Amino acid sequence: MAPAKEQNQKAFRLKRRNWGMAVDEDRCTGCEACVVACHAENNIATVGEEQAARGRAMHWIRIERYYEGTFPDIKVKYQPVLCQQCDNAPCEAVCPTYASYHNAEGLNAQIYNRCIGTRYCANACPYEDRYFNFVNPAWDEPLNLQLNPDVSVRSVGIMEKCTFCIQRIRAAEINAEKEKRQLKDGEFNPACVQSCPTEALVFGDLDDPESRVSRLAKSNRAAKLLPDLGTKPKVTYLRRGSWYDEQNT
Amino acid sequence: MKHGVSAFLVAIAVGGVASILLPFLVSGYVDGNRQSASPSYVTSGKCSASQMSFLAGAKEYFGIYPASVRQPIAFPHKIHVKNGMPCETCHAGVDEGQQAAIPGAAVCMTCHQVIATNKPEIKKLASYYRKGEEVPWRRVYWFYPSAHVDFWHGPHIRAGVECQSCHGDMRKETVAVRKAGLNMGFCVNCHRSRHVSTDCTTCHY
Incomplete structure (x- = not known):
């Protein structure tokens, strides 16, 4: 009935990865393609005008704007902020149900089944990148047909956050396992990285010294967000200029 | 003193009942786009914050699935299997990807x-x-949207899991019936005994 057992299946194991991201702020044009792509990929609900005005809008990735100088001589800096997948995450320590936990790949995972909606994690997160479903998500027809079947739809009362597109990681791993090979650098990307027109976002394995993201993380432009909190973020920001001077001199 | 104790017990009982009932009373459940009511190959056509009935909500909350589903045609699996048709002949793509075809x-x-x-x-x-x-055809095997499970057939078949471990012995069945509970204990038992990942994000995302 079932297909015959394949030999050597047990001998092959995928290498354990340490997923991370690099964000090149010098390249970011603030186009927000990553925000749109994230919404489409991860079934993130739009909450409407009224709820958004109360600060309940959900964007797993958002663009922060910083203005330098005064009007005629003004510079705008864009900073895409997503979950930093901290190695020492403040959100994990406060969760009473272990819905927010760290998995072996170093991802800061959110398990919706366990979440009871205390919102402690959102309060603990210094990057403010955890979002609570204050209302039940709804999609007007026919928008419900664009929902991604690989990602579960979260209901009211559940905290949600960036997953580094874990559904794409799993799909790539399953395909690689089928072909009995290791994942290649840049073989797949989260939706935000894939959609970035200037390649400001780079995703990959931080444990692989050859990967693009680990080389960028060692760049002399590299810095972390709020490094003094000791959260050990896995997202590296690259910027030439004031920030670089502050942290490296 | 005695009065205080009994009041305390009543409070606990009321609280327990309320905590079980509250999810149905307060929240509407999302009709996911992989719902069972419509034929499996048709998306349900609505995904809104509709309020489902109390009974349906309770079934979802406790993970109770209907054991048998009335099919438009009483399809006899056993005759087809006896005549030497492997499962993949009709349920194509099951050994490749995520879902088995109807x-x-x-x-x-x-x-x-x-x-x-x-x-x-x-x-x-x-x-x-x-x-x-x-x-x-109506769907027999599925998970409630609130289970937040993403199941792939391919890796299980490549790991040598027999179809009947989850779907029952179709040499004896006529119309497919949901035999195994397919709850999380069922999955995790097998994952543990085969020393494969039991990380939450292996299945839940």
């Missing part, structure tokens, strides 16, 4: 143009085919 009426008719054409169930099938319709 065969279209045209697939059935490749054989049933000539085989057993006088049987009443085959006549039903033929009438669907003549009208250019698909057979409105």
Whole structure:
């Protein structure tokens, strides 16, 4: 009935990865393609005008704007902020149900089944990148047909956050396992990285010294967000200029 | 003192009942786009914050699935398996990707143009085919949206898990019935014994 057992299946194991991201702020044009792509990929609900005005809008990735100088001589800096997948995450320590936990790949995972909606994690997160479903998500027809079947739809009362597109990681791993090979650098990307027109976002394995993201993380432009909190973020920001001077001199 | 203790016990009982009932009273559940009510190959056509009935909500909350589903055609699995058809003949793609396919009426008719054409169930099938319709099969195996599970068939079959471990022995079945509970304990037991990942994000995302 079932297909015959394949030999050597047990001998092959995928290498354990340490997923991370690099964000090149010098390249970011603030186009927000990553925000749109994230919404489409991860079934993130739009909450409407009224709820958004109360600060309940959900964007797993958002663009922060910083203005330098005064009007005629003004510079705008864009900073895409997503979950930093901290190695020492403040959100994990406060969760009473272990819905927010760290998995072996170093991802800061959110398990919706366990979440009871205390919102402690959102309060603990210094990057403010955890979002609570204050209302039940709804999609007007026919928008419900664009929902991604690989990602579960979260209901009211559940905290949600960036997953580094874990559904794409799993799909790539399953395909690689089928072909009995290791994942290649840049073989797949989260939706935000894939959609970035200037390649400001780079995703990959931080444990692989050859990967693009680990080389960028060692760049002399590299810095972390709020490094003094000791959260050990896995997202590296690259910027030439004031920030670089502050942290490296 | 005695009065205080009994009041305390009543408070606990009320609180316990309330904590079980509250999810149905307060929250509407999301109709996911992989719901069971419509045929499996048709998306349900609505995904809104609709309020489901109390009973349906309770069933979802406790993970109770209907054991048997009334199918439009009483499809006898055992006859097909006995005649030497492997599962993948009709449920194509099951060893490759995420989901197993439900065969279209045209697939059935490749054989049933000539085989057993006088049987009443085959006549039903033929009438669907003549009208250019698909057979409105109803889904037997599925998870509630609140389970937040993403299941892939491919890796399980490549790891040598037999179809009958989860779907029952189809050599004895007529219409497919949900035999195994397929709850998380069922999955995790097998994952543990085979020393594969039991990380939450292996399945839940």
